[in-house]
Amino acid sequence: xxxxxxxxxxxxxxxHCSFDRFIRTTEPEHVRVVQRVFAxxxxxxxxxxxxxxxxxCLPCETYFLEKDLLEGSCPDCKRPVTRTQTEAxxxxxxxxxxxxxxxxxxxxxxxxxxxxxxxxxxxxxxxLQDACISRAASEWDIPVPDDxxxxxxxxxxxxxNYLTAAGYLQDAEQLAxxxxxxxxxxxxxxxxxxxxxxxxxMLMALGLPLPERIFAHGYWLTGDGEGExxxxxxxxxxxxxxxxxxxxxxxxxxxxEVAVDAVRYFLLREVTFGLDGVYRTEAVMQRFNDDxxxxxGNLLNRTLPLVERFTGGTVPAPGPAAGALADxxxxxxxxxRAALADLDLSGALTAVWQxxxxxxxxxxxxxxxxxxxxxxxxxLEATLYDMLDALRVVGLLVSPFMPVVARExxxxxxxxxxxxxxxxxxxxxxxxxxxxxxVRGQPIFPRIDLRRAGARAQSRRAGQAPQPQERPRVPxxxxxxxxxxxxxxxxxxxxVAEVVAxxxxxxxxxxxxxxxxxxxxxxxxxxxxxxxFPPETLVxxxxxxxxxxxxxxxxxxxxxxxILAAGESQPLAIVTLDRDCPLGSKVR
RNA sequence: GGCGGCGUAGCUCAGCUGGGUAGAGCGCGCGGUUCAUACCCGCGUAGUCGGGGGUUCAAGUCCCUCCGCCGCUACCA
Numbered sequence: 001x002x003x004x005x006x007x008x009x010x011x012x013x014x015x016h017c018s019f020d021r022f023i024r025t026t027e028p029e030h031v032r033v034v035q036r037v038f039a040x041x042x043x044x045x046x047x048x049x050x051x052x053x054x055x056x057c058l059p060c061e062t063y064f065l066e067k068d069l070l071e072g073s074c075p076d077c078k079r080p081v082t083r084t085q086t087e088a089x090x091x092x093x094x095x096x097x098x099x100x101x102x103x104x105x106x107x108x109x110x111x112x113x114x115x116x117x118x119x120x121x122x123x124x125x126x127x128l129q130d131a132c133i134s135r136a137a138s139e140w141d142i143p144v145p146d147d148x149x150x151x152x153x154x155x156x157x158x159x160x161n162y163l164t165a166a167g168y169l170q171d172a173e174q175l176a177x178x179x180x181x182x183x184x185x186x187x188x189x190x191x192x193x194x195x196x197x198x199x200x201x202m203l204m205a206l207g208l209p210l211p212e213r214i215f216a217h218g219y220w221l222t223g224d225g226e227g228e229x230x231x232x233x234x235x236x237x238x239x240x241x242x243x244x245x246x247x248x249x250x251x252x253x254x255x256x257e258v259a260v261d262a263v264r265y266f267l268l269r270e271v272t273f274g275l276d277g278v279y280r281t282e283a284v285m286q287r288f289n290d291d292x293x294x295x296x297g298n299l300l301n302r303t304l305p306l307v308e309r310f311t312g313g314t315v316p317a318p319g320p321a322a323g324a325l326a327d328x329x330x331x332x333x334x335x336x337r338a339a340l341a342d343l344d345l346s347g348a349l350t351a352v353w354q355x356x357x358x359x360x361x362x363x364x365x366x367x368x369x370x371x372x373x374x375x376x377x378x379x380l381e382a383t384l385y386d387m388l389d390a391l392r393v394v395g396l397l398v399s400p401f402m403p404v405v406a407r408e409x410x411x412x413x414x415x416x417x418x419x420x421x422x423x424x425x426x427x428x429x430x431x432x433x434x435x436x437x438x439v440r441g442q443p444i445f446p447r448i449d450l451r452r453a454g455a456r457a458q459s460r461r462a463g464q465a466p467q468p469q470e471r472p473r474v475p476x477x478x479x480x481x482x483x484x485x486x487x488x489x490x491x492x493x494x495x496v497a498e499v500v501a502x503x504x505x506x507x508x509x510x511x512x513x514x515x516x517x518x519x520x521x522x523x524x525x526x527x528x529x530x531x532x533f534p535p536e537t538l539v540x541x542x543x544x545x546x547x548x549x550x551x552x553x554x555x556x557x558x559x560x561x562x563i564l565a566a567g568e569s570q571p572l573a574i575v576t577l578d579r580d581c582p583l584g585s586k587v588r
Numbered sequence: 589g590g591c592g593g594c595g596u597a598g599c600u601c602a603g604c605u606g607g608g609u610a611g612a613g614c615g616c617g618c619g620g621u622u623c624a625u626a627c628c629c630g631c632g633u634a635g636u637c638g639g640g641g642g643u644u645c646a647a648g649u650c651c652c653u654c655c656g657c658c659g660c661u662a663c664c665a
Contacts (some may be wrong), residue, residue, distance in 0.1 A: 126591085
């Protein structure tokens, strides 16, 4: 389980998902909260001890209802079942049916999408039974307080997890900040009975407010063959989005991180959030070219050269003629905001793309090259400013969907990290500071040659060995840039660290595994310096760590950063400090 | 079985509680442009809105029915 948890965290990072709190049901604090919740509900009478009777399959350890039996046998293993009854605790769901219906009626937006809300209402109206929330003691479930014969069903404690994470029964201030949740999102198959029925009933029983919104998302179907079907592991058509991203990166030549963002874009743009969608790699590629390369990427890459040419790369002052894009910007921001509030993620992106379209049209209409020829400097500079300013807002609006791309756009505009100052107020025309320097880089989304990509996919599908195909031409870097801006440099997080332990890595004679202390934090870093620097000579040394380097596994060692050393292909000297300073100090 | 949803241009889909010549993106056709990643801009193309019947001055939009597809129908986070 620990390994699974680590895997989940790693995937979150790889797909650029951040979180405020990652919680596991095994946390000791959670166990305490669950038991207190259970005890409280038992005291109030919402939980009572009763008897459960049903058809039991011994090998499967599962109860079945009469109607679910297959010719009187277990529907799973086909073996005979026996009429059995056990003692168990029940939650009085039945007492809350009216209140649940009223809550849904009072606030139609409580449960979404709408079709799901209908299902929930139908489910409640057919009559609620009390929910069995415990079973004969098992070692991995949480024990019922004061009753060693029973443990609490996982789904009950899983729901309570939301409260534990919000600080319930631990920190009133934290709870007030996080609860009620603005929105709870889950898969559609666990919406109806758990998240839209028992869960709100539990909250009512505890006297807690309900979430603002409970929303079920759909599934992705594969559409590779004839028709669509649910992606299933057993059918072997499991899609790994990271593999699509890798393929995208290869076939386009973009960075893997950008490709990951592109897949995120596809997933959020392609379907109405909440409904099922069809996932096809070709469709991802298509959107990559149409939306990202042609529309967004191209807008950036036709703006920057113009600025370089006509102002020498400096953001011009807007002047009185600027502001021509103020309306499209305001409209896009407002539509995006409204769509997000409504969980219409696709609609939000559509709104941003309307602004991108307006930007592309604007360049054609204004024709800055003509303004330049005509010597209309004021208009020219206003036009360039408006273009850059619009891109600035596009970066901001796009940042929740594609954080890496947004940062890249802003970097090329000579700005920092959009996430740092993201606020709706910044999505207004005219907030771009004049005088900054743009930093033109490589195209973020190199266009994919779809014919070539298609052939590649076909050979893959035919099961042939991947052809040793020449990498599609990546645009040659122009003259290597010798200058960087302070903003670019500031993206590196350099820190003072002390080597607290160093060890050789078995089977890797060049590799050392270093344990570094940053004061508060301890890190593991792999370094290819074993041949020049025996581990024992390093312990106690103060070194400089690149702390925000993307984590990687090097020779089997998970490495979170790198230390600085002099030398071209071989390390000649380690960078150390000439006097003492606190561990973790920033280096700049 | 019961309840609910879907079926709209070649493709993927918007079209709220009834009303202005049925929309978007992609594709396709024509034209323009050359700042840009053979890109962008403009114009155009097409749909008996699943079939049939009904209500109404007026219906993808309401009612009935038929066909096809899908979901929910409790103790499996």
